[in-house]
Amino acid sequence: MSSLPSCPACSSEYTYQDGSLIICPECGHEWVPGGDSPADLDAETVKDANGNVLQDGDTVSVIKDLKVKGSSSVLKIGTRVKNIRLVDGDHNIDCKIDGFGAMKLKSEFVKKI
Numbered sequence: 001m002s003s004l005p006s007c008p009a010c011s012s013e014y015t016y017q018d019g020s021l022i023i024c025p026e027c028g029h030e031w032v033p034g035g036d037s038p039a040d041l042d043a044e045t046v047k048d049a050n051g052n053v054l055q056d057g058d059t060v061s062v063i064k065d066l067k068v069k070g071s072s073s074v075l076k077i078g079t080r081v082k083n084i085r086l087v088d089g090d091h092n093i094d095c096k097i098d099g100f101g102a103m104k105l106k107s108e109f110v111k112k113i
């Protein structure tokens with residue numbers, strides 16, 4: 001009966017409109033019809049483990065020991081990584097680390113300093 005879209009988060013049909021937002025009363029999801037949903041925006045923004053937005057040139061520290069691909073060394077928790085560069089992909093941080101060289105990290109395993 002309603003022309004409103006179902007909730008993309010829980011598929012509920014009982015959505016309602018509030019201004020430019022569509023709101024799902026079942027799970028609390030809110031989004032803009034036809035536009036970027038908050039989830040889409042998240043995908044374009046790289047965030048660290050604490051949810052802080054990361055940018056090119058930021059300095060971060062590693063929050064857990066990480067195995068370095070193709071070597072037996074481990075990137076220790078607390079390692080500082082300077083001047084990161086954000087890239088697309090599963091490993092979304094491009095960086096150079098003293099003693100390791102150029103490598104890629106996942107943003108979920110670092111925090112902004």
Ligand SMILES: [Zn+2]
Pocket residue numbers: 007008009010011012024025026027028029
């Ligand atoms: Zn929902």
